[in-house]
Amino acid sequence: MSRGWASAAAAGGMFVFGVANALLGAVLPLLSLKLRFDLAQAGALFTALNFGVLLTVAAAGRRIDRSGVKPAMTAGPLIVAAALVLAVAADSYAMLLAAAFVLGLGGGALNAATNTLIADLNPDPRRKNAALIVLGMFFGLGALTVPFAAGVWLDRVGLAGIVWSTAGLCAAAGGYAALLAFPGAKNPDPRRRAGTVSLLRTRSVQVTMLLLFFQSGNEVILAGYTTTFLTRDLGVGVRAASWALTGLWATVILARLGLARLALVWSGDRIVMVSAAAALLGALLLAASHSIPWAGAAIVLCGAGLAGVFPTILGMTGTRFREDSGAVFGVLLTGSRVGSMVLPWLAGHLAERAGPRAALALVALGAAAILALQAISRKWHGVRPGG
Template structure:
């Protein structure tokens, strides 16, 4: 037997470390460039390694989790994160740094997928709401790491801080090792082979495509908003970064509300709210050069984007309970592919036509999300 509340709490702690993982490389990139003498192209290469690692981890965690359970996966993910943190802090060569960043991303991808899958498995009703509450910890991690670095740099070297966070993941591995988790769902055979029919399911493919656009929408907002806001001298970089942090705050607060106050609202109702908030946020970004309206637009965007992953993964967990890990792997790989492809496409658009087309790309993605969401909800009914 296992304690659902304990499993949920440790899953939240694991996803908090995934939030820290995603933000750490960007937070210390200036220090890494100074340490290794990296130019812009070399720094960009480091950034490109991370999502490849996350994609790889997302690909294999599901079948292994369905076959062997999630305890071993989560322990190994923590050990990998610890090694990744230590490598980023202490690597003596660019080649070793690249290997550590890949391991960092790989372990983060496993942590993200496994914590979401195990929460979906232990939740009988309201999977989307529980996954939203789980997602709050991700936002806390993503918001907290830059603050910790900023506050502690007056007292410690950057690599000492990163290394210390890494040792915390080792402690997390020990915690995962002693806690009981749900047993493996597929005691015999290999889930990827037995669950092959899942991948011909049109509904599952459509959920994956929705998350393709959801993930890429989040990526372009995270990566290009500060450039957009500071273009033409309309806003100082410090103000733009603060506005972006409000986007993450809106994202986190909305997930908290979805998992608590709005827990009884239907998933379809929450999706409607989300899809209405998103264009409102984009319009405010498009029409305003002032900080207040731009910040309001980013808060609305964060709140609008908060529901996509928890709700869609909740649908997946309910529909494919026997192979939830494998199904999660399938849709998360599609989502991360969208993140990488559309972000690269956005880079080409910025290079050729300018960053002003950020809102145009965002509107195009929103239209695809609305069409897919409508079809998915109809098919699930």
Template sequence: MENRYNKIKVFIAACIGMSFFGISIIVLGSILPILSDKFALNTAQTTSLVAFLPIGMLIGSVIFGPIVDQRGYKGLLILSSLLVLAGLEGVAFLDSVFLVQISIFLIGFGGGILNGETNALVSVIYEDTKRNSMLSFLGAFYGLGALGIPVLLSAFLKSYPLHQIFTGIGVVMFLLIIFCAVIKYPEALQKQGFPISAGFRLLKRQDLLLLSFILFFQSGIEGVVNNWTVFYLTDFGFLEHSKALLTITAMTASLTAARLILVSLLKRFSQNRILNISILVAIAGVLLMIQPVYITSLIGMMLVGFGIASTFPIVLGIIGTKYPTMSGTAFSIALVFALLGNNILNSVTGIWLDKSGAYVYPLILVICFLIILLIYSRVKKPNQTVVVR
């Protein structure tokens, strides 16, 4: 019997999941000072607390692909959303450092699953001509989720305690999860199952590895920008901390706006041209920050946001086109590379800045952008389907 599902409702569910991922990425940074004060943590203890988020995300990114390919999307989408919700409430309400660590792990674990699964789901429900643009539309909801938490906290934290704010957020999230639970989804792509060896053989596909390495550097760039821009602007540019923070907000807002604009552009122009021009725009933004003052830094970070917006939807769209019958597993491999890139490049940047000074920050970003252009030029991009046996 044919599994009939409403494509629009499924896309809305994916957008809900992606916004939850945005929340999971940004929430810890937004409330970390509150947790540090609450538990009287020193720097080492705070760093240990933060480490549970990427660990959870990495594990979630590893496991989601084979599960959705064999078991379908609905159960895992609901479960991972509930895990993020439970983690958020745990962070707000629990009074034990150990239980808060578990809560942070759950936020990361659920978020890692949601990031991969929502992209894989949208890749499945839309055909080749719409896939990239709809993946870009989906990516805009990451920005909405990421921007929502700091906006809500800045608006209400002076009047309400954290647990009350998170209770309200939790109620809204739970209602959205109910919507996700009552609709139909596409069936699993490999209901009969597939040999584990077929999944491992994907690791030997040169085109998948090249695309995954693009996401390695792209995610690394995003991590470096989010974590080291304020340090660069305050240490080397001598900007006020509040103004430096505004440049990060401007970057996130421009990234979100760019992904909405890309929905139209990807239907009209070549994805190759868009990605190449986008990277050049991002490089121009970085160059504006070489001698940083507030205005040039603000404009530069907006250009960086616009420039990095297209990479993930275009690369994931290519992967979804090439591996339609194992898209979940292929996405899982690519997103694990992305998370590794985020962690490794963040660490390398920290070490390099410590040894050489903040002035090398733009150099690091430009090198990574040029590597992306070089790797992308080596990727075979015809819309051919790859069958892995």
């Protein structure tokens, strides 16, 4: 099959993963009013979501190397669609918690499969970085779908109508993938595959896992607590807060559009350092904001900072581990999802005790850690093409 058809399927899968990753943050104010749960329980929802992702990415990487991406590309969107329907139908917190977990299962399969597919389709290091950044734009499109729809159509069709429509889009992505013949397994011989334990012992993999631990935690905290901060601390209405969250993800998309071109001339290291610095400044400004204009500017800066780190890090790592990209991506995505579970859980308890500003300050600490870890990685590897 052509690379274009496969890339389109990867874009659709990443769109669905974006929906799965951002849904809870977009509808949290409405769901908390409906089911009456507190901020600590909200943090547990994100933990359940990311525990589901963790389970699938931990297992998917090696299976992808052995069997190819089609099972995950087909089943992932359908699982996400089912979880969306379960979430909007939830009449108890326990049911919503289960929906969040199922949402993570489908999203995790897509996270591993789409990134591995695009990395394998683009062997040139800098083009690999650029292609993964473009793929990340579709994550942003998926992430802003529900908050955008809530801002425009909430009063007309209600939350149920918005979520059901989104579930239909997700199911369509799975149906499209089912029609395609994807590239086969690239490393089916178990004797030639790097073991997970050996990858975990690799110094560069350890540092990269820790870096993505903080990056994923930051993404989930910002997606989950921005609307809560705006509604509770700044008195913004739910619809306006939904538009602000839409602005966050719109900035991610536009920044990735620019970074995809810069990735052809900038080193991956430079993209990561500049992005992390922007996220650090944006998080500090957002946590200190007491007015809507300043908060809006901070959200834009945070979005720009989120844009470049994750896809560029995957591209650089995929270049170093060409023959075991599925396995190493599975290891890295597992580490990142641990961060997505631990840091939002901590942010939820901080928000419950000290308010949402404390949760947002945690993002600044994470961005500072990313800068330090990338500086360590640069010292070990140097700056080379694509890296």
